[in-house]
Amino acid sequence: MTPAKPILEIQNLRVALPEGGDRPNALDDLTLTVNEGEIVCLVGESGSGKSMAAGAVMRLLPEPHVRVTQGAVRLDGQDITALGQREMRALRGDRLSMIFQEPMTALNPQKTVGWQIDEVLRLHTDLDRRARKARVLEILADVHIPDPASTYNAYPHQMSGGQRQRVMIAMALVLKPRLIIADEPTTALDVTTQKQILKLIKDLQHVHRTGILFITHDFGVVAEIADRIAVLRLGELVEQGPAAQILNAPQHPYTKALIAAVPALTPPPEKPLVDAPVVLEAKSLRKTFAARGGLLSGKRAPVVAVKDLSFQLRRGETLGVVGESGSGKTTVSRIVTRLLESDSGEVLIDGRDLIAASRRELRALRKDIQMVFQDPMASLNPRKRVIDLIAQGPIVHGTPKAEAHARARELLSLVELSPAAADRFPHEFSGGQRQRIGIARAIAMEPRVIVADEPVSALDVSVQAQVLRLLADLRDRLSLSLLFVTHDLRVAAQLCDKVIVMQKGEIVEAGPTSRVFADPQHSYTQSLLASIPGRDWEPPVQALAVK
Amino acid sequence: MTASDTIPPQGPAPMAPQVSRATVLWRRFRRNRAAVLGLILFVAVVLMALLADVIAPGDPLSRTGMPLVWPFTEAANPLGTDQLGRSILAGIVHGARVTLMVGVVATVISIAIGVVIGAVAGYFGGWVDDVLMRVTDAFQTIPSFVLLLTLVAIYGSSIENIILAIGVVSWTAPARMVRAEFMALRQREFVDAARNLGVSTPAIIFREILPNALPPVIVFASVVMATSILMETALAFLNLGDPNYASWGNMIGQGRAALRTAWFCAVIPGVVILLTVLSFSLMGEGMNDALNPRQKK
Structure with missing residues (x-):
């Protein structure tokens, strides 16, 4: 390759955070170059300062609280940290532009x-x-x-x-800019769409010889698109180099650990579970959302979210429900926990129908089917202490308060949280810790089935691996059955014995995970699997075994 | 998410030393100087009400000297006397009791009605919401003071009726506010989580959601308290107050007749009302800061 001209040079950049933050600098001594026609991926977990780097280059930091205190940012050799607001405005969009995460x-x-x-x-x-x-x-x-x-x-x-x-x-x-900063541009998109967008970015960049600084947390995406990779941790650059080198032979322990946490695409071997009793069974579930028309707005066509859905879940088994947004997978999780009323069908827990249950029967049945939610911040009442959150369910079902609290403290250690956590409020915890609290709350009811709706999609990849491992571990120790709803096929491959693939409210394919992944029958499943970012890249270090 | 989420440090994260919630709130409140001034004024009014019998013993409605004595001329009546020779100081300190009672009780009534109606409408939505909000609309379309006058005219102007009537005419704004909070909060997953545990609906509304919906309502309560006091004053000014109590409004209403010759009869209670209402709105702003979870500790 001919030595390419550098477009963006970031030199010894330091961005200060306001006093009282968790660290003094959002970015410390960052040096990074993006050459003409090159895609540089800036990878890091949440809080690593990767978006701050974008903000510093675009000069879109929330000044004066967060500001550049040292270093230079040069665009085509011109130092833009010294430019005034007006000159900067002329630059943005023209020679320097940005693609944001959430296009809406x-x-x-x-x-x-x-x-x-x-x-x-x-x-x-x-x-x-x-x-x-x-x-x-x-x-x-x-x-x-x-x-x-x-x-x-x-x-x-x-x-x-x-x-x-x-x-x-x-x-x-x-305007054919020289440099594009893309801040997680595909994170909000489905995998099939993500694949198309990544291809588009790559093609366009190839034609226009634009430099791209691509910010992401997803190593699959990195493997798909990067020419060079820079890994950021807590504002410090820990490693940078050509994509192939970082992906296949990472040097820094942090990079190694990050890559090891990427779930491998090899599903677990088929389990002989045929003799285990069926714990949860859904029979021809159907749910239609009637669009609520006001007096004046007229009637809109109702939307079918789930049509004629049936599945069986045996004891100790994990069933994955995978699909893209709008496939109805979340609706399924809400119907089987009866947070949403289905139009017709049956949900049997050990043979007892949840859908037809009366109010009183339902309360008793809820004990057996518990839920772990997607957003651990939103699903924990911010005004309650952890101990009360965990003990609440048993107390509602008649366990004496002291006993429920004692049990809740035991559960904290079961989900690997310190006993001191009991008297704190949810906002004092990190995302992964909050999700552990959510899991403890579900386990406290001693359920037969846990329904987990995207329980790790809001978490960083390393935390994700820990939480998945915890779920798998608890499932085996307490012989729970898991209904695991996810859009992430890598995660499904790690944890699920069987999967059902949903599209537009219908199951298009079902079977043991290893069989579905190795030999997908339906065209939709095939396109889903083909769209997994970085599917050709096998992480070098054997992934932290979940099983 | 914090640093502890990255891989190497396993297990629970070190956590900041625990500070009690009240301390945090006070620190945030204290940062707003105007709010502290409001608090000082409020404490002064409360002290006046508590110490009324010490500062000015006896019935504030009885004569203590010649009529229309100017302020700062007589030791016995430091703030002067009105047309009937009643001490203005006594009226002010005893009036503080009535005024505070009106403010507090009427606010409690209006917030209580507002919270229940707003919570039920916001949580259930659908036709329940439609019905309750149409009722709220009906109340809001009538100017609240006109409604208040009507109620007092019909049921008589005893202090109890006045307080109740003020509460009844000012619940609509809190109701709308609580409804909006509930509509946002009931979508949150923690509500589903509680349902999933089998928590009953009333418990979800009042124990799970309400504590999260309260901060803006508490702030708004200070506004309601200020307007309640002004409403009582306005009623008294129109001679519809309870004549058996020395309220500040009554004093202004009677002082109005002598406004050109002895302006102090109306102005002194007027200034006191101004300061009291001001103290509430300043404190409300401070509480807004204190209860805002995005504020630093």
Whole structure:
């Protein structure tokens, strides 16, 4: 490769956090270069300061609380930390642009897509209206928007998430910037869409020779797209180098541990479980969401979330429910716990029907089927102490308070939290610790089945591995059955004995995980598996064994 | 998520030394100087009410000197006397009791009604919400003071009726506020988590959600308290107050007649009302800061 020209040079950058934060500097002594036509992935867990790096380059830090105290950021050799607000504004969008994580919030809902891309041109070029429109249509075609002319007049909410992200990319590219900063641009997207967007970014970057600083936490995505990788931990750069080297032969222990925590794509071998009794059985469940029409808004067509769904879960078994957003997998988890009423069908727990249960019977039945939620912050009442959160269920079901509290303290050690945690409030814990509290709360009821709805998707990859290991461990020790809802096929491969693949409310494929992953029958399953980012890359160190 | 979530340090994270909630709240409150001033004024009013019998013993409605004595001229009546020769100081300190009682009780009544209606409407939604909110609308379309006048005119102007009527006309704003909080909070997963544990609906509404919905309501209570006092004053000004109590409003209402010759009869209680209401709104702002969880400790 010919020595490429550096576009972005970050030198000894230090970003100070306000006093009283968990550390003095968000970024400490960061030196990083992005060359022409190169994709540099900045990888790190939450709190590593990776988004701060983007903010520092774009000069979008929440100043004066968080500010650059040392170092230089050079764009094509020009130090931009010294520029004034006005010069910086001229630079943004023109030579330097950014793609955000959530395209819905980054686009103005009040304006058409065409207007918003046009605005970039209006501010930075002298083109007349006709030329601008032609340019907008051209760039929309470049990002493979199906019908640029009609998209020009569409509002953001009329488009899918993937299309919106394409629009964001079009907006970032329209002035042919030298550098694009992409901050987790595919995190909010489904895997199949993610694959398309990653390909798009890579293709466009290849054509325009743009430098891209790609910020992500997902090593699968990194393996897919990176030329070079920089690993950030607590504001410090621990390792950087060519993609192949970091991915396959990481040097720093932190990088090693991070990569080891990436779930491998090899599902567990099939378990002979045929003789274990069926604990949870769903029979032809159906749920339709009637769109609520007001007096004036007229009737809208009802949405079928789940149609004719049946499955069986045996004791000690883990059944994965996988699918993309809108496939109805969350609806399934809410119906079997009866947080949502189904239209028809049966949910049998040890042969007792949960759907037909009366209010009183239901309360007793709830003991047997407990839930672990996606967002550990939202699912723990912020005003309650941990001990009360865990003991609440047993107390409601008649256990004396002292006994329930004693049991709750035992559970804390079972989920590997210190006994001191008991008297604290949820906000004092990290995400992974909160999820442990959520698990302890579910276990406290001594359930037969635990329904886990994306329990690790809000967690960092290393924490994710620990929580998954804890779940698997508890499942085996307490011979629980797990119904595990996830969009992440890597996670499903790690934990689930069987999977059902859902698309638009229907099961398109079901079977033992190893069989489904090795030899998918349905075209949807095939495309899902083909879209797993970094599927060709096998993490070098054997992943921390979950089993 | 904190640093402890990264791989190498396993197990529970070191946690910051525990500070009691009250201490944290006080530290945040203290940072707002105006709020501290409000608190000082409020404490002064409370002290006046408590020490009324020490400062000005006897019935505040009885004569203590010549009529219309100017302030700072007589040791026996330091703030002067009104047209009937009643000590203005006695009226002020005894009036503090009535005023505070009106403020506190009327606020409790209005917040209680508002919380129940708002919580039920916000939690259940659907037709329950529709019905309750239409009732709220009906109350809100009538100017609250006109409604208050009507109620007092019908049921008579005893102090109990006045307090009750003030409570009844000012519950709508808290109700809407609680409803909005509930609508946001009932979507949160911790509500589902509680349902999943088998917690009963009333317990979910009042024990799980309500504590999370209260901070803005507590702040708003200071506004309600200020307006309750103003409403009582306005009633008294229109001679619809309870004549058996020395309330500040009554004093202004009677002082109005002598406004051109002895302005102090109306102005002194007026200034006291101003300071009291001001103290509530300043404290409300301080509480807003203190109860905001995003504020630092």
